Amino acid sequence: MVSGATSLNLVRDELFNTMEEAERSLEQFIVERHNGSLLQQAVESLQQVRGTLNLIELAGAELLAQEVLDQATDIPAGAGEERDVQLAALSNALHVLRRYLESLDVHRQEMPELLLPAINDLRQAGSQPPLPESFFFSLRLDQARPQSSAPAVDEATRQVQARRLRHMYQLGLLGFVREQNTQASLKLMVRAMARLDSLFASEARGRMCWIGAAAIESQADGQLLPRKSRKQLFLRLDRELKLMLGNPHYEAPRSLLKELLYLVALADSHGPLASAMREVFGLTPLPFTDHLLEEEYQRLAGPGQAVMRSLSTAIREELTSVKDMLDLLERGTLQEDTLGTLHALLGKLAKTLSMVGLSSAGNALSVQLPQVAAWNDSEPPALEQLHKLADAVLYVEGMVASLESGSRRDAQPVPSAALSDAESFALHQLNEARIVVVGEAQAGLALAKRAITAYLESAGDKMHLANVPFSLQAVRGGLWFLEQRRAAALVGACAEYIQTRMLDAAQMPSEQMLETLADALSSLEYYLEAGAVLRPETQPSVLDLAEDSIRALGMPVAA
Known part of the structure; x- marks a missing residue:
């Protein structure tokens, strides 16, 4: 039987039409909350979508469709504002599912990990625990570690050292969670976990420290994103350390070890700890990187990024027109109504920049407007005034670049102290x-x-x-x-x-x-x-x- 991405083309038109019906019914229900028949139509369409995805064996897409169906079934007719978050998550999930299937239809490459953020947004809206990052990752956890022995230290001394090392781990963890000098914080965490591993290497409970040290090294070495889920993972590791140090028969949860090993596989780090871990567990590089997943998910969750890029392109074109006019003014070759056009264009740009959150860039142009309004065709503006406007335009160009890169949306004003040069x-x-x-x-x-x-x-x-x-x-x-x-x-x-x-x-x-x-x-x-x-x-x-x-x-x- 043909299944997966290769069979999507066989049901594509019918599947997309059904999804469109579900989206349309849901959107109408959001407006007409007392019309239960609209919600029922959406649920029926979603059942058909889920069934089709199950038939062609698209596991990730089917899971998302099932979550959408579960949430939609849970919403009653006449739902009030308390259901707004849930309805928003439903709309977003359907949008992501459609974008994912469109991409799959073109590229024929399944990447169900891309759907986890939308799935977890839905689960959070429905007060359910999130699925782990490693949900679609599989491996055997029962591989034996190479022979190793702990140093000959009496138990009392070892416990004192272990508590000190856990404190070291916690200090690094605090920096990582706060995202304060992340790399230095991770290095401290690796040091602590590797030392704990050396203390407990001959005991079964040391297995968690062995795997944990490699996972943290991978987080640092692979420059993985400091996601909330990873902060929670390393916080959980600290809680388990507390249990481990007080219990000689401690055994780490398999779910925790799997999540740690997923980071090792994802990072494809060449560090000594991660390399040894990959060899023991037979980990091969995943067909994607952490940053690729982030970029692809942003694309699926669009059109935010695409719209902002288009908007920045349009703004840059208008800035080019402003610079051309300034060039004409500086050379004294004024054309008819150049100053009026320049003033209108600057005002329009200032409003647009403020609307998209670049308020400091918009203000930089706004403060120039009274000066430009005072210019007239009979007396050209002073060179110093033109340079001030040119400086403002260059500043705006730099800020607009942040729309494309997705970096900070606005610049914080720098306080100027009353100091002499x-x-x-x-x-x-x-x-x-x-x-x-x-x-x-x-x-x-x-x-x-x-x-x-x-x-x-x-x-x-x-x-x-x-x-x-x-x-x-x-x-x-x-x-x-x-x-x-x-x-x-x-x-x-x-x-x-x-x-x-x-x-x-x-x-x-x-x-x-x-x-x-x-x-x-x-x-x-x-x-x-x-x-x-x-x-x-x-x-x-x-x-x-x-x-x-x-x-x-x-x-x-x-x-």
Whole structure:
């Protein structure tokens, strides 16, 4: 039997006609809420649509049609305003379904993942839980992980380390959820989860940490979008960590592991953790990327993007006409009624820009209107006035570009402090110096972490550490200059540990102690990457975490 995208063409006309009938009946019902027969006609058409999609085995489209049918059946005749959200979700879902089937008819490529946002909007409107991102993804979860062993640490010490690492994960998670320096936050989360995995590698409960570390690495490496569903997934991972740490017989929910592995497959990351995961589970790259899914869904949910692009094209054409007129004015070759046309065109553009949300761009043109109205054919405008108008037009051009890119809809006004030029320049120079110092400090911490890794891999070759205390003392001095006394003291403690316990000592510290030192350096690195030096009021708990790690090393911390 022919099925799927290849068979859509056989039923295309009848299917689209039936969908049109369902949309028309639903639209009329939204206006005439007491006309139950309109709603019944829509339900009957939807039943036919669902049946046809089931016949040709388009699983994703059938699921969306079933959700639409369930919601439509749930709505009573005479529904009031309390059903507006549900009716809007129904209309949107039918629109997306039609666009999806039109695309499928042309490209012959099924991508049911594109329908999940519309499905979940419907489910949310009907107070039902959303379907996970991995709903259409399948794999075997019972693959055994490669043999690994946890470090020899007594249980009490391991629990203390595990709680500290969960705290590290939570700090990174907070930054990710708030979308504050997302990459730095994810790096901290990966570090914490990978270290937790090393603590529990020999136990079944460590499986969640093993898979979780690879999923977070994939989120960072593949630059996956920080969707709400992913924030909720990593929040759920934290809740499960709490259960895991208190229960030696803990077993992670299969639904959670599947969702984490879906991120690994979606990102196609080349990171070491994700690469190992793909090999164990036989994960192959998916036929789409996260960003492609987003672009395609925006296209399906249109016409918003298409309309905005068309509108921006029309605005740019009118801006070109304005620039041509300005060119004529500057050369003194005025044509009849040029000034009247220019004034009308600027007024029209200002209103259009305000209507589409680009209010600052519209205002930039509006403030020019009185000046243009004062110009006359007998006396050409001053060159300075023309330049001001040209500057406003160029500003508007830049703002209109955001309509096509889908970026911010308007510019926030920049407050101007009452400072002299000399004071502004001095502040600028100081800020530049601070940025340079922070950059050098980050480089120094990264160098120390690489040196410790090389020291560990070389079974204690002290040559790798020769310059590390000096580099860290330089970092300490830079932080002292930035008035980050506490961070400077913590970096100094790390430098002291490396000098006294690694370079001057006869015996190499245990691997666990070296990992704890790396935890402290990672926390300090995150503190710098997350911008806490430039915004001192943020991230104080990151320094608490670094201090905990340094205390675990047995080093005193200055008050």
